[in-house]
Amino acid sequence: MDNHHNITARPRNKFWFAFFVLFFFWYLLIYGSDWSSLPGLSSVSRQQQQQQQQNPIESVDNRQNSLDSISVNPKSDDDVAKEKNASVVFDVNDNSIENVTVEEQKTTKNNEIEDLAAVEKELEPLLPKQDDEDEEEDSVVKKRRARKPCAGRYIYVHDLPTRFNDDYIKQCKLLNKWHDMCQYFANDGLGENLGNPQRLFQRSAWYVTHQFSLDVIFHDRMKQYECLTNDSSKAAAVYVPYYGGFDVARFLWDPYNTSVKDADSVELFRLLRSRPEWDAMGGKDHFIVSGRIAWDFHRAGGGDDEWGNKLLLMPESQNVTMVTIESSPWDKNDFAIPYPTYFHPSSDDQVYEWQNKMRRQKRRALFSACSLRAIRSLGRSTSIDSGCIPVFFHPGSAYIQYLWHLPKDFSSYSVLIPEGDVKNKKVSIDSVLSRIPSSKVSAMREKVIKLIPSVIYADPRARLEKLDDAFDLAIKGVVERVDSLRKEMKEGRNYSDEFDSEYSWKYYAFGTTEPHEWDNYFKRYR
Numbered sequence: 001m002d003n004h005h006n007i008t009a010r011p012r013n014k015f016w017f018a019f020f021v022l023f024f025f026w027y028l029l030i031y032g033s034d035w036s037s038l039p040g041l042s043s044v045s046r047q048q049q050q051q052q053q054q055n056p057i058e059s060v061d062n063r064q065n066s067l068d069s070i071s072v073n074p075k076s077d078d079d080v081a082k083e084k085n086a087s088v089v090f091d092v093n094d095n096s097i098e099n100v101t102v103e104e105q106k107t108t109k110n111n112e113i114e115d116l117a118a119v120e121k122e123l124e125p126l127l128p129k130q131d132d133e134d135e136e137e138d139s140v141v142k143k144r145r146a147r148k149p150c151a152g153r154y155i156y157v158h159d160l161p162t163r164f165n166d167d168y169i170k171q172c173k174l175l176n177k178w179h180d181m182c183q184y185f186a187n188d189g190l191g192e193n194l195g196n197p198q199r200l201f202q203r204s205a206w207y208v209t210h211q212f213s214l215d216v217i218f219h220d221r222m223k224q225y226e227c228l229t230n231d232s233s234k235a236a237a238v239y240v241p242y243y244g245g246f247d248v249a250r251f252l253w254d255p256y257n258t259s260v261k262d263a264d265s266v267e268l269f270r271l272l273r274s275r276p277e278w279d280a281m282g283g284k285d286h287f288i289v290s291g292r293i294a295w296d297f298h299r300a301g302g303g304d305d306e307w308g309n310k311l312l313l314m315p316e317s318q319n320v321t322m323v324t325i326e327s328s329p330w331d332k333n334d335f336a337i338p339y340p341t342y343f344h345p346s347s348d349d350q351v352y353e354w355q356n357k358m359r360r361q362k363r364r365a366l367f368s369a370c371s372l373r374a375i376r377s378l379g380r381s382t383s384i385d386s387g388c389i390p391v392f393f394h395p396g397s398a399y400i401q402y403l404w405h406l407p408k409d410f411s412s413y414s415v416l417i418p419e420g421d422v423k424n425k426k427v428s429i430d431s432v433l434s435r436i437p438s439s440k441v442s443a444m445r446e447k448v449i450k451l452i453p454s455v456i457y458a459d460p461r462a463r464l465e466k467l468d469d470a471f472d473l474a475i476k477g478v479v480e481r482v483d484s485l486r487k488e489m490k491e492g493r494n495y496s497d498e499f500d501s502e503y504s505w506k507y508y509a510f511g512t513t514e515p516h517e518w519d520n521y522f523k524r525y526r
């Protein structure tokens, strides 16, 4: 394999280099009318740099600016100031970089970024990857990128002080008053390996994962994401690796005053606002993932003994996309992604194997009602059957929660029996379920089994090749949301502020705030 690669690499490089030069001239032709805005040319790979030095293009400008020269990590105030000043960098497929000053670009920047992204998207399958790095690069990453190019889904990760993430893990003994949480941080947040008791599971891939561990699991998955960038101007969204769930967990059970409970979220937003990345969209391209339910960040009153902190109520949170494991139906800015389950496959095959195991399993009961928070149980097992068809008693349990992860045709994979009807004994659960024809039941079961990859988090130390897991779908959801906010801002419009937040649940689920048959479920006294 390697030999073969070496033999073909050279001529291919020449071809691609010629292609690159042509592309470059074409690019200058289109974007180069204002030459003053193209002060520097540079390249990323050493090979390309050498080639450029022997090339007449060089004479345009000889200043070499490499990616390394753009510090994007928060270091000192000095760094921040420099960064603000310095440059916006466009990276055309990592091969040529234009370094353009902010002042000169302000008016056209957005257009160009979009046009460039479009060009990049078109050319990505054609343009060469950097060969030096290619050889070292994980082949799964290559395959993933070939299947789904990075253009339009790059993520920039904020480099936060450890106070906002790792330090909470060091305080794991404080995270739960009654229970030592430290064991759950083993294996990149997956917890201890479960093994395979009674051969219920598979040999690997099962862990004793805590339901509130998503902060760290998500961050660790992000570290392996195949489309990271250090250039925030190129990023589709900005991830803020703040473990908000662990932050608030420290103060839930004892009487702490509100200034203590809110200290880190206040400080976090102060820090984010001071960073140049915030200015691009007033934080509207930022997102935070907190592995607890929205209500823990929604302190109702000002009293010290009220539950939770006010993370979701702060002005900055109205711009940032806040991702939790259960969102509020009445909030515009928080979105739910699935709870972490026990199942963390490290390959597609482990997922297929589990799906097949579920298919083979005989169901003794037609339906086994999963818990109300059924999504958690799609992968969590033993007491609860995996692959069971969820029965919901409230659309708020899943349908309007996991919008990025579950299909909109709810009845294709689940049953909704209104809780009021059950309480008033208007219907019996048994009779509703037994009336569903068995062919429909089989179809639903198959659909549920197909949904398994969408609601589980792969092992952060590995990658799935073909399947998208809950993390991938979350990124997709965030990127689409930020894209639409970006578009709105560009058009000077404000759709997302135009509807009453009371109707957020139906605006996001159905794209309208028109009356809906579920309105009764979401009425509340204001």
Ligand SMILES: *[C@@H]1O[C@H](CO)[C@@H](O)[C@H](O)[C@H]1NC(C)=O
Pocket (backbone or CB within 6 Å): 081, 082, 085
């Ligand atoms: C930023 O640019 C201005 C002029 O454009 C200059 O006076 C100032 O020193 C620069 N600041 C830094 C930190 O480079």
Ligand SMILES: *[C@@H]1O[C@H](CO)[C@@H](O)[C@H](O)[C@H]1NC(C)=O
Pocket (backbone or CB within 6 Å): 039, 040, 063, 065, 069, 070, 071, 086, 087, 099, 100, 101
């Ligand atoms: C290009 O970017 C680098 C790093 O930010 C900066 O030091 C340099 O002054 C910039 N070049 C020009 C010509 O603006």
Ligand SMILES: *[C@@H]1O[C@H](CO)[C@@H](O)[C@H](O)[C@H]1NC(C)=O
Pocket (backbone or CB within 6 Å): 228, 229, 230
């Ligand atoms: C971003 O910069 C850091 C520190 O210089 C480096 O370790 C990392 O590999 C870079 N990431 C990407 C995607 O270029």
Ligand SMILES: *[C@@H]1O[C@H](CO)[C@@H](O)[C@H](O)[C@H]1NC(C)=O
Pocket (backbone or CB within 6 Å): 257, 258, 259, 260
């Ligand atoms: C809150 O509690 C902390 C630590 O106990 C204390 O230092 C601080 O003064 C208190 N703040 C208020 C406003 O009571």
Ligand SMILES: *[C@@H]1O[C@H](CO)[C@@H](O)[C@H](O)[C@H]1NC(C)=O
Pocket (backbone or CB within 6 Å): 281, 282, 283, 284, 315, 316, 319, 489
């Ligand atoms: C939120 O974004 C808007 C731009 O859409 C901006 O004007 C506002 O200052 C931002 N809010 C905060 C707290 O930064």
Ligand SMILES: *[C@@H]1O[C@H](CO)[C@@H](O)[C@H](O)[C@H]1NC(C)=O
Pocket (backbone or CB within 6 Å): 493, 494, 497, 498
């Ligand atoms: C959008 O509208 C809301 C009020 O509906 C307003 O507070 C906000 O500043 C507006 N944002 C922009 C960017 O116009």
